[in-house]
Amino acid sequence: MSIQTTPRRDGHKQAATARRLTSSTMPAQHVLDATVEFLDESRDVIEKIGRYYTVWYVRSSKFTTRYYVVIWNYDRCSYQCSCGAGCKEHSHIEQVSAFNHAKQMEQQSQEELSREAYVQMFRPCEWEEVA
């Protein structure tokens, strides 16, 4: 006659526990909508240079295979992120900014090295002898 042996209150508790467990392992719908998935990716920032524009993918701090999408918004002259923050300063944009700064520094030092090599290559041999 009595099929339900568990009191109703316990049932509620179990449901709440299940919700908590699910929410910590499964991204919420708004996260799924705002991110793309990269499996087996170790980088925190991935740069994809297209013919017309560049896209940066920034790893979610909570879901390590999910990446937010950052682009350069030419109208607003700022980065724009696919998460709710948009163009506002926040961690995803800061990561892309730092990534590009590091890249620029690397390019500059390589240019200096190649300029130095160029000068060395075309320096007349007599210079050494005259000096």
Ligand SMILES: [Zn+2]
């Ligand atoms: Zn963001």
